[in-house]
Amino acid sequence: MTQAKIWAVVPAAGVGKRMQADRPKQYLPLAGKTVLEQTLNRLLQAEVFSAIAVAVSKEDPYWPKLECSKHEKVITAAGGKERADSVLLALKSLRDQASDEDWVLVHDAARPCLTSTDIHFLIESLKDDEVGGILALSSHDTLKNVDSIRITETIDRSKIWRALTPQMFRYGMLKSALEAAEGNPAVTDEASALEMQGFQPKIVEGRPDNIKITRPEDLALAQFYMEQQ
Ligand code: C5P
DSSP states (O other), rough: OOOOEEEEEEEOOOOOOOGGSSSOOOOOOOOOEHHHHHHHHHHHHHHOOOEEEEEEEOOOOSSSSSSSGGGGTTEEEEEEHHHHHHHHHHHHHHHTTTTTOOOOOEOTTTTTTTTTTHHHHHHHOOOOOOSSSEEEEEEOOOEEEEETTTEEEEEOOOGGGEEEEEEEEHHHHHHHOOOTTTTOOOOSHHHHHHHHHOOEEEEEETTTTTTOOSSTHHHHHHHHHHHHO
């Protein structure tokens, strides 16, 4: 049997409304480059991926201007309506090269502080797993269920984890789970599509500096983490 290859998929077709910026958040400046370039550099530096498929919006004027869009390991795919649609389109763009048993790491364009340590730790932890899994963080805060503005209960936080990316699954399994879940708004990450098929993806503890740029203040925090790393 030939050894399974490892591919990366980066959904980068979102508009990032919560940033209130003049352009999608993946194109905002961060430490001398755009957020998306920083993210792709992190993936390229890990030196484990056969190729990286990046899903971008059709009307995106920024992507073709970035040098990394022409990198030999980078494949451009079309983006979709929701994140899950973009991931599925990127997976389909790898159809002729990837086999069902290959691994795919899906990583948000908006998480530029990902370290090689986390990438290698995730792959090492899951390479013999039947299902695959995700980087995640346990919750240190006390968590509340809220009805409008009033607390209805306190949640047992020992069982709560925050899902990060990369999320690592077999190419064939992930593609069919996302196809089966198409149009379902509850699929906000890859693991949830697998869960709907009855699988139980594994949790691998990630680093807290792997933040997702969501609000304007996150850019300064990301810059701080990058300097510290
Ligand atoms: O908006 P949010 O931060 O949850 O988006 C997570 C990632 O999914 C971002 O990298 C964003 O560009 C991507 N996305 C996408 N296609 C969409 C919506 C979001 O590729 N339709």
